[in-house]
Amino acid sequence: MSAQVAALxxxxxxxxxxxxxxxxxxxxxxRRIAQKLASVGHGECLQLDLAVTRGESVQGAPILYxxxxxxxxxxxxxxxxxxxxxxxxxxxxxxxxxxxxxxxxTHHSGLFHWRIVPLLNPDGLLRExxxxxxxxxxxxNRNFPMPDWENVAPRYWVEQTDRSPRYFPGERALSExxxxxxxxxxNGFSPDVIVAVHAPHGVVDYDGPRSGPRKLGRLYLSLLGxxxxxxxxxxxxxxxxxxxxxxxxxxxxxxxxxxxxxxxRDLVRWLSNxxxxxxxxxxxxxxxxTDPS
Numbered sequence: 565m566s567a568q569v570a571a572l573x574x575x576x577x578x579x580x581x582x583x584x585x586x587x588x589x590x591x592x593x594x595r596r597i598a599q600k601l602a603s604v605g606h607g608e609c610l611q612l613d614l615a616v617t618r619g620e621s622v623q624g625a626p627i628l629y630x631x632x633x634x635x636x637x638x639x640x641x642x643x644x645x646x647x648x649x650x651x652x653x654x655x656x657x658x659x660x661x662x663x664x665x666x667x668x669x670t671h672h673s674g675l676f677h678w679r680i681v682p683l684l685n686p687d688g689l690l691r692e693x694x695x696x697x698x699x700x701x702x703x704x705n706r707n708f709p710m711p712d713w714e715n716v717a718p719r720y721w722v723e724q725t726d727r728s729p730r731y732f733p734g735e736r737a738l739s740e741x742x743x744x745x746x747x748x749x750x751n752g753f754s755p756d757v758i759v760a761v762h763a764p765h766g767v768v769d770y771d772g773p774r775s776g777p778r779k780l781g782r783l784y785l786s787l788l789g790x791x792x793x794x795x796x797x798x799x800x801x802x803x804x805x806x807x808x809x810x811x812x813x814x815x816x817x818x819x820x821x822x823x824x825x826x827x828x829r830d831l832v833r834w835l836s837n838x839x840x841x842x843x844x845x846x847x848x849x850x851x852x853x854t855d856p857s
Contacts, residue, residue: 586616589626596690597683603659603818612665614682619745622699625686627745630665635674642756642839645749646680650705650760650795651696652688654815657761663824676835679753684742696730704743706733706791708798713737717792733793750799756839758799758807759831766813771800776808777834781819781827783810806838 594609612630619627634640648661661682668678683689687699697703706717717733725731738744750758767786770776771794778785788811790797800807810827812819819827 589616590614590628593626593628600690601655601659604662608662612669621687621742622740623687625690627681627684627742630680632668632672632678634677638674640677641675642835643677643753644757644759644835645753645755646678646759647684648761649683649685649689651762652685653694653696654763656763656812656815656818658683658689659818660812660824661761664828667828684746697732698740698742700740701729701732702734702740703731704740705795706731706793707737707740707743708793708795709737710792710797710802713793720792737793755805757835758805759810760795760807761810761812763812763815765811767811769809769811770807771796772806773804774806774838777830780810780830781823783827
């Protein structure tokens with residue numbers, strides 16, 4: 565039995581056999597995240613009021629999120645989906661999302677409607693020795709659909725990576741619960757922009773219409789290419805949703821606090837200048853979330 569499954573089972577037993585309540589689930593997951601990441605404290609995680617989604621990992625770990633919704637009468641300029649921890653061994657990609665949530669917790673003005681997933685791949689990060697893939701050994705960032713995926717993605721894996729386990733795309737597109745959940749989330753939330761955080765290339769990557777940010781802090785735009793089954797390919801190329809990929813310089817070392825703030829300010833500035841204002845939909849109440857999909 566894995567440590568993740570055991571932890572969740574303990575929650576069930578503690579509740580007399582009843583399903584674990586969301587607060588207990590969030591508490592247990594925050595504790596596991598804090599034990600793995602030196603830069604994210606258990607209390608810090610709890611104070612961010614993360615919620616349990618309907619998504620679960622292969623091993624049953626919850627996928628948590630935080631919503632920063634519209635404010636009062638203000639119509640948000642755009643919806644932004646921010647995702648960290650797609651790859652489990654990119655520690656900094658999770659930690660920095662927690663720091664950005666802390667900034668939003670203080671300064672959220674309603675300019676954007678944020679939905680934030682700090683850790684999409686809990687099984688990859690929270691295993692004894694973190695690795696890139698999920699518990700099935702699948703690279704989630706090669707598991708998203710595209711035309712002719714069943715031929716293109718496996719052939720690329722064989723010919724370009726020499727069957728590297730780190731880049732295994734899975735047996736079929738959306739074979740994994742984490743990637744299926746994210747596609748459902750994109751369909752339901754209908755983001756105007758997706759921001760995905762990775763490491764360790766130290767650049768800003770971009771897929772989609774128009775142009776990406778020239779710089780975020782000391783990271784400059786440098787296109788890495790579009791890979792079969794990647795989120796950038798699926799959302800940016802296929803669905804024409806701008807996908808900003810923040811590639812931090814190091815997987816295991818956080819940027820300094822000043823750099824974290826500078827990247828955030830540059831990101832918000834780019835979003836402000838590059839997302840068309842959403843027009844209120846007829847019949848929608850101020851602040852009401854609407855789903856045009």
